[in-house]
Amino acid sequence: MPFDESVLFVFMLAAFLGFELIRRVSPLLHTPLMSLTNAISAIAVVGAIVITGEAGATTLSKVLGFIAVTASTINLVSGYLITDRMLKMFKKRNGGR
Amino acid sequence: MQHAVQVMYVLSAALFVFSLKWMSAPATARRGVLAGEAGMLLAVVGTLLRHDVVNYQWIFIAFLIGSAIGVPLAYLMPMTAVPQRTALSHAFGALAAALVGAAEYYKHTPHGFIMGALVMETLLGFLTFTGSLMAFGKLQEILPTRPIVYRGQNVINLTLFAVAASFGVALVIHPEQTWMFPIFAGLSLLFGVLLIIPIGGADMPTVIALLNSYAGLSASAMGFALDNKLLIIAGALDGSSGFILSVIMCRAMNRSFTNVLFGAFGQVQVSAAQTAQRTVRSASPEEAAEILDSARRVIVVPGYGLAVAQAQHKLRELHDSLTRRGVDVQFAIHPVAGRMPGHMNVLLAEADVPYDRLHEMDEINSEFAQADVALVIGANDVCNPAARHDRSSPIYGMPILNVDHARTVMVIKRSLSPGFAGIDNELFYMDRTLMLFGDAKAFLASIVKELAAAAKAA
Numbered sequence A: 001m002p003f004d005e006s007v008l009f010v011f012m013l014a015a016f017l018g019f020e021l022i023r024r025v026s027p028l029l030h031t032p033l034m035s036l037t038n039a040i041s042a043i044a045v046v047g048a049i050v051i052t053g054e055a056g057a058t059t060l061s062k063v064l065g066f067i068a069v070t071a072s073t074i075n076l077v078s079g080y081l082i083t084d085r086m087l088k089m090f091k092k093r094n095g096g097r
Numbered sequence B: 001m002q003h004a005v006q007v008m009y010v011l012s013a014a015l016f017v018f019s020l021k022w023m024s025a026p027a028t029a030r031r032g033v034l035a036g037e038a039g040m041l042l043a044v045v046g047t048l049l050r051h052d053v054v055n056y057q058w059i060f061i062a063f064l065i066g067s068a069i070g071v072p073l074a075y076l077m078p079m080t081a082v083p084q085r086t087a088l089s090h091a092f093g094a095l096a097a098a099l100v101g102a103a104e105y106y107k108h109t110p111h112g113f114i115m116g117a118l119v120m121e122t123l124l125g126f127l128t129f130t131g132s133l134m135a136f137g138k139l140q141e142i143l144p145t146r147p148i149v150y151r152g153q154n155v156i157n158l159t160l161f162a163v164a165a166s167f168g169v170a171l172v173i174h175p176e177q178t179w180m181f182p183i184f185a186g187l188s189l190l191f192g193v194l195l196i197i198p199i200g201g202a203d204m205p206t207v208i209a210l211l212n213s214y215a216g217l218s219a220s221a222m223g224f225a226l227d228n229k230l231l232i233i234a235g236a237l238d239g240s241s242g243f244i245l246s247v248i249m250c251r252a253m254n255r256s257f258t259n260v261l262f263g264a265f266g267q268v269q270v271s272a273a274q275t276a277q278r279t280v281r282s283a284s285p286e287e288a289a290e291i292l293d294s295a296r297r298v299i300v301v302p303g304y305g306l307a308v309a310q311a312q313h314k315l316r317e318l319h320d321s322l323t324r325r326g327v328d329v330q331f332a333i334h335p336v337a338g339r340m341p342g343h344m345n346v347l348l349a350e351a352d353v354p355y356d357r358l359h360e361m362d363e364i365n366s367e368f369a370q371a372d373v374a375l376v377i378g379a380n381d382v383c384n385p386a387a388r389h390d391r392s393s394p395i396y397g398m399p400i401l402n403v404d405h406a407r408t409v410m411v412i413k414r415s416l417s418p419g420f421a422g423i424d425n426e427l428f429y430m431d432r433t434l435m436l437f438g439d440a441k442a443f444l445a446s447i448v449k450e451l452a453a454a455a456k457a458a
Helices: A006-023 A027-053 A059-088 B002-022 B026-049 B057-076 B079-108 B112-139 B153-173 B180-196 B201-226 B229-252 B257-262 B270-277 B285-294 B304-308 B312-324 B343-350 B361-370 B440-457
Strands: B297-302 B328-333 B358-360 B373-377 B408-413 B433-437
Touching (some): A006 B201, A006 B229, A027 B002, A027 B057, A027 B079, A027 B201, A059 B026, A059 B079, B057 B079, B079 B112, B079 B180, B079 B343, B112 B201, B201 B229, B229 B257, B285 B408, B285 B440, B297 B343, B304 B343, B312 B440, B328 B343, B328 B361
Parallel strands (some): B297 B373, B328 B358, B373 B408, B408 B433
């Protein structure tokens, strides 16, 4: 595969965007923020699916991929659900949000 | 079809960006979670539609097993255990990234840039996996929460890292030498363990944030290896988020990264013995209730001890009872209170304390001087005045809550033993300080009962 340097630009821009977005998050929400970004990092599931389901995958690939899909599913399912569970609890004095 | 997959990936990346954007305020935060879920769904469905994915059986079984474990993990964990759950979740995510890296390596032993990315992915993935498991063990108190230190620790850790990194470089130069890969993976796993065991519980907020960042960077490295821009973007967002949070935590303790990772904070200070004879004033629940009842402004300072005692609901009852009697009750949250960033906020939100009563340190610090009572529950180092003036103190320079400026200070604490960092707190010995000895939950319950009795009598 020839090296495509555009991936480095993508990374750089996404990292800067991340900095700008996260800086604005109120410290009140730092715990749900961390569990949300943790769930987003379960995007590794994309690679895991390809490894497991590819045509001609070796047994080793299938085993490693299977564990990886399981692990990242745990990560993303529990991550999103608990973030929402936490956010539901944040209420203002008059019962509003 | 393949174009459709790319479009889905682009939409997914956009949804992740919106997800973080909406996370910035409580009013839109739940929409943020929804956007994140939609983004992930698009990514997964898009990947399943790719023409190179042909066997679905094992993938769906893995989805089922993962969900069967993930759902109870999210719903059955008590809110006090959120730091542990987060650490465990980091471990799973990082393991997935590392294993994909390993599988990719054995599949086609890539060269050059791709191999470099794979090495980064597996190194970060494996060390985050074991490191997060160690953090989980410490938070769950399966492992001792005090730092585990031994002579020459830093030398051993740095040497180990250097050896692991050398194997990584060697693999990039000679990817066909497959015997090196298991050694490299093993060293990465071991380094994760050794990196976290010397870190004490009080430093967990920084460490969890740092592990969060590593898990993201590992996913990003996977994106480089697989030439997948969605992975790069999602990983970079996560990586920068964890990094910012750990910088915020470090700043709130006036310490550097190196100091947190290699400083082995939390060894018991020798000087603690000198102050043992000093006297303190203590008070009963009745006296405490009386003082609180006659106060106009009360500022509560919660710390990790509140979570340990599971006293957040009793604290809310106290807040309600005092508010009903016309006392103004506010909460002061130090950035590193608890075991992860924002831990106290979640705990108090769980107990239905309105979030507009929770204030950041900078916001509320000037108000302690006007407060009649500062009530400290399970917090210690974050309100130790030694941080301001005692140059010999390990926490010198750390920004603290100005609890000592309040007219009366009340501290609920089990005993006089020094706090987590092992530093004696001169706040306890001040003339205006009343120590309320006992379990936080039981003590708060007695105060609430006294207040109710007083209300009836009046």
